[in-house]
Amino acid sequence: MTSEAPGECFVYITLPGQTEPVTAGRFALDVDRRGIPEGRFVYGRSYLARQNALPLDPVELKLSERVYSTLALNGVFGALRDASPDFWGRRVIQRHLGRAQPGELEYLLYSPDDRAGALGFGLNQQPPAPRRSFNQTLDLEKVQATADAIMAEQEWPADAIKEQVGHLLLIGTSMGGARPKAVVEDAGGLWIAKFNVATDPWNSARVEHAMLVLARSCGLTTAESRVIKVAGRDVLLVKRFDREKTDAGYQRARMISALTLLRAEDNYQARDRWSYMRLVEELRRASSEPKANAIELYRRMCFNALISNIDDHPRNHALIAKDKDWKLSPAYDLTPAVPVSIERRDLAMECGDAGRFANAKNLLSQSERFLLEREQAGGMIDQMAAQVSQTWFATARECGVSVADCGRIAGAFAYEGFWQSSF
Numbered sequence: 001m002t003s004e005a006p007g008e009c010f011v012y013i014t015l016p017g018q019t020e021p022v023t024a025g026r027f028a029l030d031v032d033r034r035g036i037p038e039g040r041f042v043y044g045r046s047y048l049a050r051q052n053a054l055p056l057d058p059v060e061l062k063l064s065e066r067v068y069s070t071l072a073l074n075g076v077f078g079a080l081r082d083a084s085p086d087f088w089g090r091r092v093i094q095r096h097l098g099r100a101q102p103g104e105l106e107y108l109l110y111s112p113d114d115r116a117g118a119l120g121f122g123l124n125q126q127p128p129a130p131r132r133s134f135n136q137t138l139d140l141e142k143v144q145a146t147a148d149a150i151m152a153e154q155e156w157p158a159d160a161i162k163e164q165v166g167h168l169l170l171i172g173t174s175m176g177g178a179r180p181k182a183v184v185e186d187a188g189g190l191w192i193a194k195f196n197v198a199t200d201p202w203n204s205a206r207v208e209h210a211m212l213v214l215a216r217s218c219g220l221t222t223a224e225s226r227v228i229k230v231a232g233r234d235v236l237l238v239k240r241f242d243r244e245k246t247d248a249g250y251q252r253a254r255m256i257s258a259l260t261l262l263r264a265e266d267n268y269q270a271r272d273r274w275s276y277m278r279l280v281e282e283l284r285r286a287s288s289e290p291k292a293n294a295i296e297l298y299r300r301m302c303f304n305a306l307i308s309n310i311d312d313h314p315r316n317h318a319l320i321a322k323d324k325d326w327k328l329s330p331a332y333d334l335t336p337a338v339p340v341s342i343e344r345r346d347l348a349m350e351c352g353d354a355g356r357f358a359n360a361k362n363l364l365s366q367s368e369r370f371l372l373e374r375e376q377a378g379g380m381i382d383q384m385a386a387q388v389s390q391t392w393f394a395t396a397r398e399c400g401v402s403v404a405d406c407g408r409i410a411g412a413f414a415y416e417g418f419w420q421s422s423f
Contacts, residue, residue, distance in 0.1 A: 009109055011041070011080070012120035012127040015052050016323045019249035021120050021127040023047060024056065029075050029105045037075030037104070041068045056080075056119065057256045058286040058319070058326050059263065076104050078260030083119040085111045086315075114183055114190070117242055117255035140230040143182045144195050183240070190240040190250065196233060202405040204335070205236035210399035211307060211334040212238075214392055218384045220299050222331040227400060234400075241330050242320060251322075255329065258317035261286065266315060274314055275350040276301045277369050284371075288325035291371045296328050298370040301351050302381055305358035306388045307336045308412040313348040336412035343417040359420055360385070389414045 008028035012021035025043040032038045041061060047053055048063060055063045057079035060070075073081055084107050085093060093110045094100055102110070108121040113128075122128060180195045196205050205227050212222045224239035242253040259266050261282045264273035280297050284290035297317075304312040311333070320329040339345050345358045352362035360381050367377030392413045396406050 006105060006109065006123060009105060009121045009123055010125055010127070011056070012122065013054075013056065013254075014118045014120075014252040015054060016253075016321075017251060019246065019251055020129070022050070023125060023127055024053075024119075027077075027080060027105075027108075027121075029103070032071070036071050039070050039075035039077060039080075041077055041080075042066075054254070054321075054324055056254070057260060058321075059256075059261060059282070072263075073265065074104050076108075078263065079256050080108065080119070080121075082255065082257045082260055082318075083111070083115050083117050083121070084108055085115075112183075118252040119254075140182075140184060140193055140228075140235060143184075143193070144180075144230055144233065144235065148180075148195075184237070188239075189245040190243045191237040192240060194236040194238065196235075202408045203234055203401065205234040206399055206401045207396070207405065207409060208333075208335055209236055210392075210396040210401050211309075211336060212331070213399055214307070214388065214395045215300075215303055215331055215334055217391060217395065218299065218303055218387050220303055220331050221296060221328075222334070238332060244322070254321040254326075256319050258314035258319070261319060262314055264314060266313070271348075274348060277350065277352075277366050279314070279317065279349070280370050283319070283328060286319060286326045287328065289327060293328045294370045295372060298367065298372060298377065299380065299384070300331055301347070301349075302363055302384055303331075303334070303388075304347055305345075305351065305360075305363060305418065306385055306414050307334065307392075308339065308345050308358065308415060309335055310337045310339065310345065310348060310358075311335060336409050338409060338411040341417070342411070342415055343420065345415060345417060358418065360418055361421060385414050385418070 007030060008026060011024050011027050013024040014021045023044055024047050025041055028040045030038055030040075043053075043063065043065070045065075048065065053063060055061055056077075060078055061068055068077070070077055076084065084104070089111060090107060093102060093107060096110065097106070109123070111121070113120060120127060180197060182193050184191050184193045194205065194208070196203060209225045209227050212225045215222045223241055226237050227234050228237060229235075242255045244251045244253075258279050262273050262275075262278055264270060276297065280294050283293050283297060287293040300317070301312075303309075316333045318329040318332075319326045321327070346356035347358050348356070350356050351358070352365040354362040354365070363381060364374065364377055367374055370377070372380070393406055393410075396409070397403075401409075
């Protein structure tokens with residue numbers, strides 16, 4: 001890596017059933033005459049000639065000899081942005097480079113080999129061999145201590161910075177928000193380790209685990225999870241659903257966020273495209289099983305409303321392709337919130353005629369878009385609401401959430417405004 005920021009890089013992909021990447025194309029990032037960042041991507045001819053070649057995403061970068069260009073998202077195509085580090089990963093890379101604002105292409109290049117999905121990036125035409133070593137679960141105490149230091153903005157001895165940050169550069173999915181995390185490995189495969197932080201209003205590791213368990217009891221497909229103790233502190237482990245362990249190494253699944261599927265920005269100024277109705281229309285077009293995926297998304301939308309998950313933005317939904325076909329990924333990042341209002345709570349995305357209002361009548365208003373008869377959708381809402389109301393406490397306690405923390409999150413579930421009949 002040279003000291004001068006590069007202007008282009010090669011894009012690698014690990015194709016279905018394989019463990020070694022191949023070069024898919026080249027990405028260049030520059031500025032146009034107006035000073036606006038412009039990205040360009042072109043597939044390599046040798047890649048297009050492959051019988052098993054697949055597009056990087058189902059919406060924007062179709063297999064073609066054309067040169068694709070974009071001025072959106074600071075010049076970074078959605079599928080590439082999804083493989084770029086999230087807020088936490090960027091913070092680690094900033095610390096590693098000693099600069100507050102690296103360029104978007106630098107984030108791609110300095111991000112770890114084991115990012116979300118099947119893509120990789122580098123300066124050489126031939127992709128490097130996949131990294132075979134990962135943090136082990138027994139190393140988590142050291143990783144957690146490093147995460148604490150980054151969160152606290154502590155200064156370290158100069159000779160320790162590179163080594164310690166290096167342990168955190170295996171940071172896991174780019175679709176996981178700002179929480180400190182790392183990729184760890186055990187006999188079962190790869191997991192995202194998510195650490196509690198001092199500012200958490202409750203034990204987030206145990207509460208998030210409980211929400212994933214509760215969601216499964218409501219019929220949702222979710223990521224597998226468990227909680228372990230590290231130096232006396234709880235750490236949430238979430239199984240990587242975009243990786244499959246084999247004797248030859250890890251097979252990777254392509255993955256894009258709902259943000260990319262919606263062709264949307266990830267800032268609140270551009271949230272006019274943040275919509276479950278828009279998302280289900282795009283999902284039905286991209287998915288190989290449109291009805292099943294549409295109903296799964298409807299369940300997820302209703303569950304988010306029932307637990308007051310107001311952080312259900314499009315980065316917290318994803319599509320995955322383990323072969324050539326795309327489908328909705330398992331649910332992840334399901335977290336309750338307890339806003340002050342008991343009359344109205346809003347989801348991050350529009351969910352009905354009344355916009356983002358997390359309300360049963362509003363959820364029902366556009367149920368046909370999810371390929372559900374109105375009566376069927378209403379029964380689904382009633383069943384899920386009863387399950388959440390009647391079992392959340394027992395589920396939380398079984399998952400190790402303390403009585404005190406149960407009291408703190410109690411106001412999140414099936415709040416009064418959920419049943420409001422008018423809006």
